[in-house]
């Protein structure tokens with residue numbers, strides 16, 4: 001049996017993973033630990049159900065010691081937000097393969113995260129559905145010229161007046177059921193922005209070789225465009241069970257019936273361009289990936305502060321993009337070579353975002 005640890009066990013990714021375990025979709029995995037944060041009761045109940053130890057990750061607590069004590073072969077990181085990066089690094093240091101849903105780890109950690117993985121001889125397997133699709137597609141094809149990432153377009157693709165949008169409306173995703181932050185990011189396409197940056201680092205692709213297309217049905221999870229002109233795509237229903245199970249399985253067993261088979265009866269797939277004016281946060285992400293250095297860290301931090309401020313009623317929905325843009329006007333040059341340096345840029349960007357917020 002392979003030993004599985006789940007970080008962010010109470011969240012949307014964690015819940016889907018544990019449901020897949022209960023349903024026998026990962027038969028060669030044994031759950032050896034759970035990590036939670038604020039919802040202590042829920043983690044305790046899960047630990048009892050699965051008869052495994054748990055850990056509450058709070059400031060200063062030694063997460064790496066816990067990971068080492070349960071000695072996982074594979075760790076699913078489903079933590080939301082910037083706290084995911086230290087957890088990813090602790091996972092790699094503890095000697096585990098990393099099945100990574102926490103896209104912030106890649107956006108903030110950038111080359112440093114992958115250098116660390118190489119230095120420690122550990123693999124990182126993407127769980128984000130678009131990146132999972134590409135990860136599996138590129139294993140079978142050489143000469144990939146472009147990555148084509150699909151975006152649902154979120155709930156406001158055809159809505160003009162966005163001034164009065166509430167957090168609940170923004171979090172109401174048309175095709176996926178996910179945590180609150182990523183759902184709101186999907187409505188502004190900041191999530192797609194984070195994913196473009198994520199793809200840049202994961203697959204070592206420059207910004208001008210990553211395309212985004214709006215595909216409202218969320219059936220095509222991403223595509224690769226080869227230099228010979230062919231395009232290959234991965235299709236399945238919008239259900240995170242498949243990318244989670246595929247990453248955790250890591251090629252160890254043949255997978256059967258993970259998601260319901262796709263029916264082509266009445267299946268209409270559409271694709272359309274996205275508009276830079278309508279989705280400035282995606283346009284900014286391209287600039288951020290071109291510049292790299294501290295810019296991806298600042299983009300992520302500014303967006304986290306902006307979305308939190310929107311949820312708290314401090315700014316309107318339409319002010320989120322402007323706030324992120326203002327933070328990115330500052331100078332974020334300089335490459336971070338350690339977790340401490342990454343976190344220092346993250347803190348500085350949050351401070352700058354708070355300063356911009358106060359002056360709005």
Ligand code: NDP
Pocket residue numbers: 007008009010011012013014035036037038039040057058077078079080081083084101102103104127128129176177178179180181182240
């Ligand atoms: P949720 O908000 O649903 O869940 C977040 C989880 O992270 C909770 O279990 C929460 O614990 C835990 N958590 C938060 N802070 C910490 C911390 N400091 N230490 C340990 N655990 C912590 O988020 P999602 O599941 O939607 O998303 C998780 C990650 O996966 C994000 O990075 C997201 O972008 C990515 N992702 C999610 C997808 C989805 O379908 N949901 C799809 C693709 C990527 P508690 O509740 O106890 O506070």
Ligand code: MG
Pocket residue numbers: 128129130195
């Ligand atoms: Mg995604």
